[in-house]
Amino acid sequence: MKMNKFPLVAIAMLLNACGGGGSGDSFNSSFNGEVTVNGQKYQCPSQKTYDACSNSSNRDCSGCSTDSSNTDNSVITAACTATSSSIYQITQNGCTINLSTGKQTGVCVAGSLRLLSGTGFTKAQVSAQGVSFVSGVRINGVTLSCAA
Numbered sequence: 001m002k003m004n005k006f007p008l009v010a011i012a013m014l015l016n017a018c019g020g021g022g023s024g025d026s027f028n029s030s031f032n033g034e035v036t037v038n039g040q041k042y043q044c045p046s047q048k049t050y051d052a053c054s055n056s057s058n059r060d061c062s063g064c065s066t067d068s069s070n071t072d073n074s075v076i077t078a079a080c081t082a083t084s085s086s087i088y089q090i091t092q093n094g095c096t097i098n099l100s101t102g103k104q105t106g107v108c109v110a111g112s113l114r115l116l117s118g119t120g121f122t123k124a125q126v127s128a129q130g131v132s133f134v135s136g137v138r139i140n141g142v143t144l145s146c147a148a
Contacts, residue, residue: 108146
């Protein structure tokens with residue numbers, strides 16, 4: 001029985017061209033993994049980028065994309081603006097401030113100031129979980145007010 005080798009070679013070439021049959025870091029066009037870190041969602045286009053982003057001990061989400069247009073789910077990293085040495089403006093998108101009692105993340109929601117102890121939070125988290133104060137509150141000699 002004589003076997004024609006051409007169809008077998010053609011199939012092997014097609015598999016390699018489509019990302020199958022090879023080894024290493026082949027890009028899988030059907031893969032789409034999502035990782036959530038501190039309320040921020042990352043879309044990872046490959047298993048390799050997904051694994052790197054979901055690794056809690058050595059996290060690297062640089063190969064993944066985010067929806068940066070949604071500020072409710074973006075981690076607040078901006079520093080609050082100081083208008084003097086003891087007066088800080090808190091924005092609607094949120095900002096962080098280092099008080100003598102520790103780092104705080106603040107957001108202004110409908111004229112109300114919300115503070116959450118620590119950093120790495122999203123606007124949605126601070127809005128929902130933060131302690132509510134009136135704008136112009138004075139804490140340990142520092143006045144915090146909502147930016148106009």
